[in-house]
Every structure is written in structure tokens, then in C-alpha cells.
Amino acid sequence: MQLRKSKPLAARRRMIGTAAFLAAAAMVVSGCSSSSSSSSAAPTAAPLKIGISLSLTGDFADPGTAAKKGYELWAADVNKRGGVLGRQVQLKIVNDASSPDQVVTNYTNLITQDKVDLVFGPFSSLLTIPASRVALRYNYSFIEPAGGGPKVFLEKNPNLFFVQPAPVVKGGDVFADYILSLPAAQRPKTAAYAKLDDPFAAPIADNVKARFEAAGIKTVYDQVYPSETADMTPIMSALAAKHPDVVVSGTQSVDAFAQVKAMIQLKFNPKWLFMSNGANSPTEFPSKVGANNTAGVFSSGDWYPASPAAGSADFIAKYIAMYGGDQYGIDSTSAEAYSAGALVEQVAKATGKVDNATIIKTLHSGVWPTLVGDLSWDAAGQPQGEYLLIQWQGGKLVTVFPAAKAAATPVAPKPNWGG
Amino acid sequence: MHSLIQAIILGALTGGVYALMASGQTLIFGIMKVINLAQGAFVILASYLTFSLFQMTGIDPFVLILITTPVMFVLGAATQWFLLRPLRQDDMAELSLLVTFAVALGLEGLLAIIYKTTYRTIQPGYENHSWTIRGYQVNEVRFYAFFLSLAMLAALYLLLQKTKFGRAVRATVQNPMSAQLLGVNSKMVASFGFGLGVATAAAAGSVFGLISPFNPGSHYDLISRLLTIVVLGGLGSIGGSVIAALIMGVGSALVSALASPIWSDFTFFIVLLLVLLLRPRGLFGARVRGSL
Numbered sequence: 122m123q124l125r126k127s128k129p130l131a132a133r134r135r136m137i138g139t140a141a142f143l144a145a146a147a148m149v150v151s152g153c154s155s156s157s158s159s160s161s162a163a164p165t166a167a168p169l170k171i172g173i174s175l176s177l178t179g180d181f182a183d184p185g186t187a188a189k190k191g192y193e194l195w196a197a198d199v200n201k202r203g204g205v206l207g208r209q210v211q212l213k214i215v216n217d218a219s220s221p222d223q224v225v226t227n228y229t230n231l232i233t234q235d236k237v238d239l240v241f242g243p244f245s246s247l248l249t250i251p252a253s254r255v256a257l258r259y260n261y262s263f264i265e266p267a268g269g270g271p272k273v274f275l276e277k278n279p280n281l282f283f284v285q286p287a288p289v290v291k292g293g294d295v296f297a298d299y300i301l302s303l304p305a306a307q308r309p310k311t312a313a314y315a316k317l318d319d320p321f322a323a324p325i326a327d328n329v330k331a332r333f334e335a336a337g338i339k340t341v342y343d344q345v346y347p348s349e350t351a352d353m354t355p356i357m358s359a360l361a362a363k364h365p366d367v368v369v370s371g372t373q374s375v376d377a378f379a380q381v382k383a384m385i386q387l388k389f390n391p392k393w394l395f396m397s398n399g400a401n402s403p404t405e406f407p408s409k410v411g412a413n414n415t416a417g418v419f420s421s422g423d424w425y426p427a428s429p430a431a432g433s434a435d436f437i438a439k440y441i442a443m444y445g446g447d448q449y450g451i452d453s454t455s456a457e458a459y460s461a462g463a464l465v466e467q468v469a470k471a472t473g474k475v476d477n478a479t480i481i482k483t484l485h486s487g488v489w490p491t492l493v494g495d496l497s498w499d500a501a502g503q504p505q506g507e508y509l510l511i512q513w514q515g516g517k518l519v520t521v522f523p524a525a526k527a528a529a530t531p532v533a534p535k536p537n538w539g540g
Numbered sequence: 541m542h543s544l545i546q547a548i549i550l551g552a553l554t555g556g557v558y559a560l561m562a563s564g565q566t567l568i569f570g571i572m573k574v575i576n577l578a579q580g581a582f583v584i585l586a587s588y589l590t591f592s593l594f595q596m597t598g599i600d601p602f603v604l605i606l607i608t609t610p611v612m613f614v615l616g617a618a619t620q621w622f623l624l625r626p627l628r629q630d631d632m633a634e635l636s637l638l639v640t641f642a643v644a645l646g647l648e649g650l651l652a653i654i655y656k657t658t659y660r661t662i663q664p665g666y667e668n669h670s671w672t673i674r675g676y677q678v679n680e681v682r683f684y685a686f687f688l689s690l691a692m693l694a695a696l697y698l699l700l701q702k703t704k705f706g707r708a709v710r711a712t713v714q715n716p717m718s719a720q721l722l723g724v725n726s727k728m729v730a731s732f733g734f735g736l737g738v739a740t741a742a743a744a745g746s747v748f749g750l751i752s753p754f755n756p757g758s759h760y761d762l763i764s765r766l767l768t769i770v771v772l773g774g775l776g777s778i779g780g781s782v783i784a785a786l787i788m789g790v791g792s793a794l795v796s797a798l799a800s801p802i803w804s805d806f807t808f809f810i811v812l813l814l815v816l817l818l819r820p821r822g823l824f825g826a827r828v829r830g831s832l
Contacts, residue, residue, distance in 0.1 A: 183656060318802065346801035349761045351752045354550045354679070355796035355804070362543045375659040375753045385668040386679045387546075409661060409753070411668070538668075 169208040169475060171196075171462075172215075172231030173241045174252065179219030184454045185244045188267060189214060191458025192241065194436075194443055199462065205469045210462075213237055217248060224248045228255040239477065241461050244454070246270030246289075246320075253278050262480040263502075264464055266457035270320050274501040280477075281502035282484050284461045285423050286494035288503050290324040292421050293369065295510040296395045297332035299522040299531060300367065309366030309393060313342035315356060315380060316371035325397040326371030333369075341365050346376070353379040354386060361389035374399040378409040385414060385538045392534035395419040401511060403449045403518055415513035417535030422511050423493035424456035425518050429509075429526045430492050453493075460491035546676050547797035548790050553679065555789020556686030557747050561762070562769040562781040563693055564740030570713050570776035571733035574624065574636040580762030581644035582738050586612055586745020587754050588651055591662050601662050601746045602684065608742040616738025619643060620731045644759055651756035659753040667750050685747040692743050693782060696736070700778075709733050713776075761805075768812040774822030784823060 173192060176185030196210045204210055213235055217223040224243050231237050232255065242265020243252050249268020253276060256263035263281045269289035273281070287294070300308060312333050316323035323345055334340060341363040346356055357380060360368065368391040370380055377399025384390070394417070400406050401420035424430065426437065426448040436459060437448045468483045469475040488497045497505045510522035512531055521531040565579045589608050590601050623643065627635045661667075670677040700706035711719035712726045712733070720726050748754065748762075769788055773780030788808060796804035815822060 180657065183658060344801050346796075347805060349805055350796075350801060351758075351761060352550075352554055352793070352796075354554075355547050355793040356801045358546045358550060358677075359543055359797040362546075375755075378659070378661070378753055382668055386670045387677045388670060388672065405658075409659075409663075411663065411665075414668075 166204075166206070166208045168211040169205050169239070170211045170213060170235070170237040171239045171241060171465075172213045172228070172235055172237035174215050174217045174224050174227035174231070174243045174248075176219040176244050176248065177216040181219040181244045181248075184267065184452065185219070187452035187454040188244050188458040190440075190444060190452075191266070191455035191460075192462060194440055194455070195459045195462030197443065198439055198459075199466055205466055205475050206473070208475070217243060219245075219248070221248055221251050224252045225255055228252050232256075232259045232261060238475070239465065239480070241458070242266060242268055246273050249273050250276060253281050256280055260477060262477040262484075264461045264480070264484075266461045267454060271324070272320070274503045277501045279485075279500055279502075280481050282464070282496075282498050283502050283504050284457050284464065284491065284493060284496065286496065286504055286506035286508055289321050290328060292397050292508055293325040293329040293371075293395060294332070295421050295507050295522060296369070296419055297329045298507075299510050300338075300393070301332065301336050302522075308336075309338055311339045311341045311363070311365045312367045312369060313360045313363055313365035313391075314340065314344070314369050314371065315342070315360055316345045317373050317376050318345045318347050319371075319373055322371040322373050322376075322397060324371070326369045329369050329395070333367075338367070348373075348376075350376065350379075353383040356380075357383035357389065358387050361387050365391060367391060367393040368395070370394070370396040372396045372399045374402065374405070378406070381410040381414060381418075385410075388538075390535060390537050393419065394535055395421075397421070400513070401425065401453075401518065406513075407516070411539075412516055413539050415516065417532050418513045419521075419531075420511055420518075421508040422453060422518070423508055424453045424460075425511060426451065427511075427517065427519055427528060428456075428492065429520055429528065430494065431490065433492055436492055456492045460493050463491055464489055464496075542675065543797055544794070547793045549676055549678060550682075550797075551790035551793025552786055553682035553686050553789075554751070554793065555786040556689040557682070557744060557751065558765060558769055558789055559782040559785035560689040560692055560740055560747070561744040562766050562773065562785050563696060563778050564737035564744070565766050566770045566773065566776055566778055566781040567696070567740070568734055568737035569770065570778075571709060571737075572620075572624070572636075572730050573633060574640065574734075575767075575775075576734075576737065577637060577640040577763055578619070578643040578647065578759075579737070579741060579766055580759035581647040582612060582616065582741035583745045583748055583762055584754055584756065584759045585615075585647050585651065586742040587662070587749035588655060588660070588745075589742075590746040590749050591660050594662055594664065601664055601750055602688070605688075605743045605746050608746060609739050612742035612745075613735040613739035615735075616741075617731045617735030619738070620734035624734070625727065625731065644763070648756045648759060655756065657755050657757070659755045660749070661753045662746070662749040664750070679751075681747070681750045685751065688743060688747065692740060693778065696740070696778065699736075705729075705732070765805075765808055768808040770822075772811055772815050772822055774824040777822070777824045780822055780824030 175189050196212050200209050215227045217227050240256055240261050242249050244267045246268040249265050253263045257278050257280050266284040269283050269285055314326045314330050316326045342360045377396045400418045401422040407415050440451050468480050472479050472483055488495050494506050509520050511518045512521045519529045521527050521529055561583055568576045586608050590604050593604050594601050623639050624636055667681050669680045708724045708729050711724055712729045716726050769784045770781050773784030792804045792807050795807050
């Protein structure tokens with residue numbers, strides 16, 4: 122029923138899409154011809170309008186606000202440098218209240234009513250998917266810092282570029298690399314997997330498990346728990362009873378804290394503990410589990426205060442100058458949003474143009490250094506790099522793998538809780 | 541065997557905390573035939589209250605119960621007086637569901653504005669301490685919480701059985717009209733009873749905030765568990781709700797540890813379904829309609 126209904130609609134959309142494409146192509150052609158003449162007259166150039174829908178209220182209000190800070194910091198920063206090809210950046214940020222319906226309305230309005238030059242992505246895969254369809258329909262490039270779930274890339278949207286080093290589900294691969302880089306005698310023999318039933322958590326642990334099992338590390342516990350699990354102690358008690366050498370936790374945030382608390386209460390301390398998310402939050406993790414319980418916990422990330430990326434210190438200084446606080450209060454989402462803008466700046470610098478067709482074409486080739494790593498993408502916008510392995514050492518997150526980017530060597534076995 | 545006994549210990553201790561929340565829920569139903577859908581939200585409100593007071597003063601969360609309980613009592617009594625009392629008696633059962641659900645949503649929204657949606661936990665520093673007894677881990681906070689629940693329930697029992705107010709409450713439960721004819725101010729009793737039910741949420745909230753992370757939306761999971769517990773125990777029976785809470789606590793911990801965590805919360809709903817189908821009045825449902 123629904124299928125039959127959707128066909129003509131899809132056909133209609135395609136027609137609109139084609140029309141929009143032709144219109145956009147015409148604009149691009151005319152834009153190209155005029156930009157070569159106008160780029161010399163930089164100071165009087167029209168502003169570069171960038172439209173963004175963000176979740177400033179609702180479920181994603183906190184990360185949405187963090188993204189806003191990153192975007193606005195980049196805009197202020199680039200305008201101080203004279204703008205993009207002499208055009209001052211003007212951000213038009215509208216609120217979608219974390220609603221996938223509102224986000225479609227917002228991007229349609231930004232493109233058709235406000236006639237912005239470019240759009241950047243919203244927060245979360247949930248909103249990125251519908252928003253990216255709007256961008257594709259009007260042939261806008263879609264640089265997005267916060268939609269890295271598998272479904273985003275199933276869209277096979279050639280205009281989309283995810284501004285993180287790898288798809289989210291590959292967040293644990295760098296931990297598997299590290300463990301498998303150890304001499305066979307030092308590797309763990311048994312592994313346990315405790316996973317949140319969430320597309321951003323469980324698949325990360327599953328990818329690690331596949332690598333571990335192929336390398337002969339035996340799985341002694343593997344369970345998925347639902348997001349409403351308030352009490353993690355029964356799960357961790359069953360896991361601890363199997364005495365695994367390494368625990369790989371596919372976590373989001375609050376469940377990571379609950380897992381740690383349960384392990385402490387059960388006096389269970391594995392030799393290695395990797396948590397996909399939650400443990401990579403520089404302030405929340407120590408505040409939720411106690412600073413003295415962080416030592417030795419592994420996680421992965423793209424940007425964090427101790428990031429080895431070029432320009433990270435500069436980013437931190439500018440962030441603090443604009444918003445106050447300290448480096449540990451900076452959410453990685455802010456760095457990702459900042460990097461989205463920085464990519465446009467780099468494309469403009471490399472090509473002398475800043476239009477959607479050029480951005481799409483240019484970003485599909487080459488490697489682009491950003492705060493969140495050196496980025497390159499496949500045809501569906503999946504980044505081709507890897508996250509960095511980080512570990513809590515001396516109360517701070519430090520990069521420990523790969524060796525080329527590491528600031529310290531990994532500590533194993535994990536120190537005792539509280540030590 | 542070790543895992544089995546450890547799971548039973550963990551489940552029983554958690555069950556104690558749920559017993560406290562559920563006793564308030566069932567008390568309110570017993571007195572007014574109102575299913576209070578806001579009980580979970582009141583618990584979360586109390587958790588936030590404890591969280592803030594602990595951050596400001598550093599007073600131990602267990603001691604703070606002495607402050608939060610009267611506050612929640614007043615809030616509960618006021619909710620009844622201003623929002624439920626004006627409802628027409630005939631529509632009470634249906635409308636009170638809507639009103640209490642609205643209260644829950646209102647509290648959730650208010651808390652989200654004040655505290656945002658970030659998860660919080662109350663951390664006095666000893667929350668992760670455990671005693672090792674013959675190889676089994678017994679978490680201190682849960683242990684204290686368990687006995688606090690028992691103490692609160694005993695106090696509730698004494699209040700209802702041994703005081704004049706308790707007698708008035710029980711009389712109102714059995715027959716509001718006759719109670720009124722005999723000089724019981726049943727409007728006051730209803731209001732105080734509701735307050736009392738909400739006050740148990742205060743103690744439960746402090747403890748809940750110690751053992752699990754919470755955010756304004758946490759009340760949905762709580763209320764669905766609470767409803768299962770009170771239905772299993774028999775609506776209106778305090779003793780029943782305590783035993784039901786322990787059964788559910790141990791049951792879900794066992795399923796989680798021995799089968800799969802995915803089925804753990806589901807056990808609540810299977811139990812709810814079975815009880816409703818096979819024994820709608822619950823395990824200890826009142827034989828005389830309305831006795832506590």
C-alpha cells in the first residue's frame with residue numbers, strides 16, 4: 122500500500138530534483154563565470170550565507186548547542202581572516218527542536234526562501250538523513266559533523282561528507298589494532314562484550330569482536346542490553362563471573378558510567394577495558410564515575426583537548442577567548458562543526474571558488490587535514506580514516522595508538538579501581 | 541551457583557527501593573482509587589531535589605531525606621487539593637489518570653528546563669563501596685536503602701494502624717460516606733493521604749539518585765515498573781506491593797544475569813499481562829474492596 126503510494130511521489134521528487142539540478146547547474150555556470158571577475162573585488166563581495174538547522178531544544182539540545190558554538194567560532198574566526206574569498210560568512214542558524222520533520226522544513230526554507238549559498242549539517246544521524254535528502258534535491262553540498270550512523274551512508278548521497286575520521290561503527294577498530302599489535306603471548310585470551318542496543322554502540326563492539334575472534338581471542342560473554350536498563354549490576358555480575366581478560370563495552374554515555382560503577386561495586390577489574398563512548402568525555406566521565414576510577418580505561422575519539430592535530434591548540438585558545446571556561450569543557454562536537462567550516466575554507470583556497478558543485482567535486486578527491494583528523498571520503502560520504510585510541514592516564518585522556526600519533530604508551534594491565 | 545546467588549542479592553536490594561516507591565503508589569490508590577501516573581515523576585523530582593541540596597550543602601543524601609520528605613508531602617497534598625479534589629466524583633477514576641499524567645509531563649518539562657537533559661547521579665563518595673561476604677558483593681548504598689525502605693514501610697504501617705489519622709484514612713478507604721458521617725474530614729484525609737504517598741517518593745528519590753543515573757525523562761521507565769509492581773501486589777495492598785517489588789527485583793536480576801538483559805525489563809510486562817489475565821486482583825488483592 123505504502124509502496125504503491127510512494128512511487129509517484131518519488132517520481133515527482135525526482136522530477137523536482139532534476140529541475141532543481143538544472144537550475145542549480147545554471148546558477149553554478151553563471152556563478153563560475155562571475156566569480157572569476159568578482160574575486161578581485163573582494164571587500165565589496167556579497168556575504169557567504171550558510172544555513173544550518175540545529176537542535177537548540179529537545180533531546181539533542183546539549184550537543185546541538187555545542188555544534189552551534191563550533192560553527193559560530195569558525196564563522197567569527199574566518200571573518201577575522203577576511204572571510205572566504207573575501208566574502209564575509211553569515212550563518213543563519215534555525216532551531217529544529219530535535220524533530221526530523223522540522224529539520225526538513227528548515228532546510229527547505231533555508232534553501233528556497235533564505236536562498237543561502239551553502240548548508241551545513243544538523244546534530245544526530247536521525248536528523249541528518251532527512252536533511253541530507255533536502256540538500257540532494259536542491260543539489261547542495263552537505264558537509265555534516267554529526268551524522269555518522271550506518272543509515273546515513275546507506276542513502277548513498279554523493280553530496281554528503283561526514284566530518285569525522287571514520288563511520289561511527291568503526292569506533293573500536295583502533296582498539297582491535299592495538300591489541301592485535303601486541304606479541305601473541307601478551308594478548309588477552311578471553312573477551313567479554315556488553316553492548317547497548319543502539320546503532321551507535323553495539324556495532325562498534327561487534328566489529329571488535331569479529332577481529333578478536335579471527336585472531337583467536339575467545340568470547341566468553343556477549344550480551345546486548347536495552348537502553349532503559351537502569352541497573353547494570355546483574356549484567357556486570359554475570360560478565361565478571363566469566364573472568365574475561367578484556368572487556369569491550371559498546372556504550373553511549375550513561376550506560377558507560379553505570380557499567381563502571383557496577384564493576385567497582387562488584388570488585389571486578391579486567392586487564393583491558395575499552396568503552397566506545399562515555400569514557401571519551403573529558404569532564405563527564407570523571408565526574409560521573411569518580412576521577413580516581415578512570416585510570417587505564419580505553420576509548421576512542423577524533424578530537425579531545427590533548428588532540429595531536431595541527432591547529433588544535435589554536436582552536437582551544439580561540440574557543441576559550443569566545444566562550445570562556447577551559448579546554449576540558451569543549452565538546453568534540455564543537456571541533457567537528459568547526460572543521461566543517463574549515464573544509465569549505467580549504468576548498469575555496471584550493472580552487473578559488475566557493476559553490477556547491479565545486480565543493481562536492483573537490484572534496485571527493487584528496488586528503489583534507491582538519492582538527493578531527495585527515496579526512497577523505499568514499500562516494501557515499503563515508504570517511505576513510507580511523508579514530509585515535511585514547512586512554513585515561515594520570516587523570517587525563519592521552520593518545521596512545523597508533524604509535525605515530527601517540528603521546529604515551531598504553532598502560533596495561535589496567536590499574537585497580539580507585540588507584 | 542555463585543552467579544545465581546549474587547543475582548538474587550542484587551535483585552533483592554534493588555527490589556527494596558522499588559518497594560518504597562510502590563508503597564506510596566498503592567497507598568494513593570487505596571485511599572482515593574486514583575492511579576497516580578506522576579509517582580515516577582515525583583521520585584525523579586525528589587532525586588533532583590536531593591542532588592541540588594547535596595551539591596549546595598554537602599549533607600549526606602540519607603540525612604537529606606529529613607528535608608525532602610516534608611517538602612514532597614506538601615507538594616503531594618497540594619497536588620491533590622488543587623488538581624484532583626475539584627474533579628467530579630463520577631469522573632474521578634478516568635480524569636485523575638489524565639491529570640496525574642499531565643502533572644508528570646509538567647514536572648518533566650520543568651526539570652528539563654532547570655537541569656537540562658543531562659544524566660545526573662548523586663555521589664557522596666561511598667556510593668560504590670561494597671562489602672565482600674563469603675565471596676558475594678553487597679553494595680553499601682543498596683543495603684542501607686533496603687533497610688531504609690523497611691523502616692519507612694514500618695513507619696507507614698504504624699501511622700495507618702496506630703494513629704487517629706491512620707484510622708481516619710482507613711475509614712475513608714472503606715467507606716468515604718460513612719466516614720464523613722462519623723466526623724472524618726475525608727477531603728482533608730484524601731489530601732493528606734496523597735501527600736503521604738508522594739512523601740514516600742522523597743525517600744525513594746534520594747536512594748534512586750544514589751544507585752542509578754537519572755534525567756527528567758527517567759520517570760517513564762519508573763512508572764511502568766511501579767504499575768507492574770502494584771498490580772502484581774494487588775492494588776491498594778502495601779504488604780503486597782513490598783513482596784511484589786522483591787519478586788520483580790529478583791526476577792529481573794535473574795533474567796538479566798542468567799538469560800539475557802534484553803528480556804530483563806520485559807519480564808515486568810509478561811508478569812503484568814499474566815496477572816491481569818489470571819489473577820486481576822493481584823497476589824494479595826484486597827478481599828474486602830478498599831482495605832489497606
